[in-house]
Amino acid sequence: MAYNFNITLHPWGTSPEFGNVQIDEAALYGGWDRKDGMEGGGLWFERLADGRLDLTDYDGDFCLPKAVIKALREANINVEEIFE
Numbered sequence: 001m002a003y004n005f006n007i008t009l010h011p012w013g014t015s016p017e018f019g020n021v022q023i024d025e026a027a028l029y030g031g032w033d034r035k036d037g038m039e040g041g042g043l044w045f046e047r048l049a050d051g052r053l054d055l056t057d058y059d060g061d062f063c064l065p066k067a068v069i070k071a072l073r074e075a076n077i078n079v080e081e082i083f084e
Contacts, residue, residue, distance in 0.1 A: 009071040054078040
């Protein structure tokens with residue numbers, strides 16, 4: 001499946017080890033990467049009643065990196081406390 005990543009977040013001013021967070025809003029899928037070329041991880045979303053995205057799952061690391069959580073929240077994407 002080809003994704004159309006129409007949202008790109010660049011949250012890495014405080015965490016230089018990471019690259020970008022990209023989201024395909026229509027597919028409700030995204031991912032994050034690392035600047036060192038190591039694989040990052042995937043992000044899965046659902047749409048809330050108010051139209052915002054809600055993070056439902058992720059992979060790639062045992063814990064979702066704090067910089068990824070911060071970037072998503074700053075983009076008005078709902079990230080529940082269970083992902084911290």
